[in-house]
Amino acid sequence: MLLPEKAKIIEVGPRDGFQNLEEFIPTDVKLEVVDRMVSAGFKKIQVTSFVHPKAIPQMKDAKEVAKAAVEKYKDVEFVALVPNFHGAKAAYEAGIGEVSCVISASEAHNKANIRRTVEESLLELEKIRSEFKTLKIKLDIATAFGCPFDGKVPVENVIAMMDRAYGMGIDGVCLCDTIGVANPAQVDEVLKAVKAAYQDKEIGLHMHDTRGMALANIVVALQNGFNLFEAAAGGLGGCPFAPGAAGNVASEDLVNMLEEMGVSTGVDLEKAVGVARLIKEKIKPELTGHMVNVCNC
């Protein structure tokens, strides 16, 4: 099997993982988790979200978390998710070097998620781009593989959105399977089309494990030469209304699979499992990741 030699994992647990947890995680515990992630070898961490505290109270300490992380670790890239211009400004002022802006590939999901049309979101993205010249901006294309309202999403919609993003000078794109419906045959088809359109761009993948297919989809991505993946410690994230349902692909599960396959990640597996164990002990006792629950027998 022809595989990339290396892969890069963006650890999104502190944002995508924590944002849905109801009980507020003290800032120092959040930073302890970040410390452990850095020590495990993660070089890029989505550390918080600059969103209105009324919308997501868990992220009300975005500024403190971002500032502390950025000041402490000069050789780690810290990313923040921002829903709008206001968020991007706050992230920029906190010293964040890269922001993720989310726009859905399906109109219905974008409306439900950010209460805007896709066009309005793209215009806001353009405004962020033109105001913050030195900020790295990544577009997260949500529901790129399927929408809870609109069903299957045509790959043409995804590519059209990439055209717009690259056209306005966005630095990177991440294709998100927001609700974990992508299947490996579909991922193969979508990635082949995306690669045909944008051969030289580094395009990330953000796969949820809702239906258990995240790692299978990532294998197909590797076969297609993709090697940039977002993941969350312990498999955090996903839907808060289904306690047993899986969230993001677990970082330590991904590290284990990639390293076992001979794809180098730069992350220490044992320490990555340690991050998930810390989260299990201090933040969320029931995690859907595999390695954190694994039996040695």
Add this chain to the structure above:
Amino acid sequence: MLLPEKAKIIEVGPRDGFQNLEEFIPTDVKLEVVDRMVSAGFKKIQVTSFVHPKAIPQMKDAKEVAKAAVEKYKDVEFVALVPNFHGAKAAYEAGIGEVSCVISASEAHNKANIRRTVEESLLELEKIRSEFKTLKIKLDIATAFGCPFDGKVPVENVIAMMDRAYGMGIDGVCLCDTIGVANPAQVDEVLKAVKAAYQDKEIGLHMHDTRGMALANIVVALQNGFNLFEAAAGGLGGCPFAPGAAGNVASEDLVNMLEEMGVSTGVDLEKAVGVARLIKEKIKPELTGHMVNVCNC
């Protein structure tokens, strides 16, 4: 992606799934589960194990379960696992048409699992074969992808065991990732070697999801033309000492992925999820399968 048009799933929940559960499941509940599996469209079910009741008390009603299932459903194949000649005889007498005999590809695991050397196990298999001419006999090669004691298992060992099995007239072989350590690159390598040796044989795969790689491994198997998979409702099975650890690949997760990929299974997804829900309600509240816990949001 080139995929088989169809795949066959052998539902092993009533044996591999139930055998590790401590509390005895009443015979009528076991049979209710089998009823629901049949109604979901499963055409082959590993229904019980003819093992000494002191070794696995859960299977003490093997005879009743097997007889009831065989008599009720003439168009479904019922398989029983048997650890030895005595078990094969009991299965045969109960009307079972096919038995699974387990031998590990690694010496240490075979000793730990059946207290025999691999050679002793092979001689017992030969004895079963020569005594029961009309019984379909399948060899389950345990630890085919890795052993908890011996580590990686050379594919030569697996093929040597297949040589012996086919040489004595065994009807089928199933390669088992007993402890869920196989990774997709390894599966690709092993299956290519196995296929080169036995091109025309129908070879099954029994993948555990311990480290979350079961579906990824199955995708690679599909890419190599394999299409016979064992799975257990709800993801039952695995290690009883790690409650959060995943067991077998969940049948309904597998049905979902295969059908989404356009590989026909003959199983009704909704009804397969229904089987897992029944097990969740009546037998084991916490299941590691995905579809049974999925969130519709």
